[in-house]
Amino acid sequence: MGPLQGIKVLDLSRILAGPWATQVLADFGAEVWKVERPNAGDDTRKWGPPFLQDEQGNDTNEAAYYLSANRGKHSVTIDITSPQGQQLIHQLAAKADIVVENFKVGSLKKYGLDYQSMKAVNPSIIYCSITGFGQTGPDSKRAGYDAMIQAMGGLMSLTGLPEGQPGAGPQKVGVAVVDIMTGMYAVSGILAALYHRNTTGIGQYIDLALLDTQVSCLANQGMNYLVGNDVPTSQGTAHPNIVPYQAFTTDDGYIMLAVGNDTQFQHCCQALALPELAMDGRFITNQLRVANRQQLIPLLNAALSQHPLDYWLAALNKAGVPCGPINTLDRVYAEPQVQHREMVMELSHANTSKVMQVANPIKFSETKVEYKKAPPILGEDTSNILTNQLGLSAEQLHKLKKQNII
16 A cells, blocks of 8 residues: 555656656555556657567557656546547546646646636646746747757756766766656645645646756756856766765776765775875865865876776775776676665566566555556556546447547
8 A cells, every 4th residue: 555545647648757757656555546648648659669578579559668657657548639529638637646748838728727727627636847948938839859958957068978088068967856856846846746745735837847857956056056157067977066076096996985074984995005195184074175175196006007997995994085987887786785675676568478567665654556457558557547536437438439539
């Protein structure tokens, strides 16, 4: 029994930010009705290769991208552009607690599926809209995608090798972090609104923008600029405020050091057989190490290059110095700690025997996350949901299918 058992979510979102949020809600026990276009579905179903393969080794219509963000949901195909489809959505909204959508600003109003229309059929509904730029402002009508928001929101200016080094220039992060963080902000906003509704009986509208999320997630770098009035730049793997906190070269690979305080630096110097550095007036405090990083880093790199990665991982871990290998994904999933934490699991799937999934990282003590359903094939739950939730008969369903409404 997940903590959101009994909560119903009407999911009108697609691609990543919205589906990521509703997958988390499903992991927490909510019943999620994923509304998709008949005969087409979520765009990400076709964003491959790779695609899930059936037991004969043939590609199915389920791309890995889609499988990453739609676990635990019920796929219901409804044509929202038709009056009959809109009526079905209203009927589902009347039974739902939460609506999540990520259409362009104003797109759903013409179909009568905007917040005011949904509120009319369910006054206590919590309605979360996710857009690129928000519901207001000069850019509100523009479409927004993760990579362009990483660029506009400053993240790409902070990512990549420093200017002057070969290969320098802006870089995007290797996963769609703006979409994912927006999805997580959506979850926290929805849960806050749900608590408020359960306390007061009053639902509300949530306006969430990718650009706002990216600006908020500039974190210490944003404050570095606001406080110091200097524009931060890319520093590769190095940290602007902590030294040593970056990747170093060993005899056979790379190691990431994350030395977070002066005591850890002292332990690091001992492990590297460089105890004199811990007492060097240039490096005694983090503030001094940041100021004198150009003198310190070559000294550390020279020491680390003398032995292989595994040697340093053992020595530094024994000394209590935070460090780790720079793993490729095959090594990530082979990590004993990742396996112990059961971060990879399998679910039964309609198109094949099993589909691999990356688990939710939250470990509840009392309301454990239960994975009840693989990412659904297109429309696999349409008949069940419309019958069980709205009471439609087999004859009514047949008629709607003939009209391509479901």
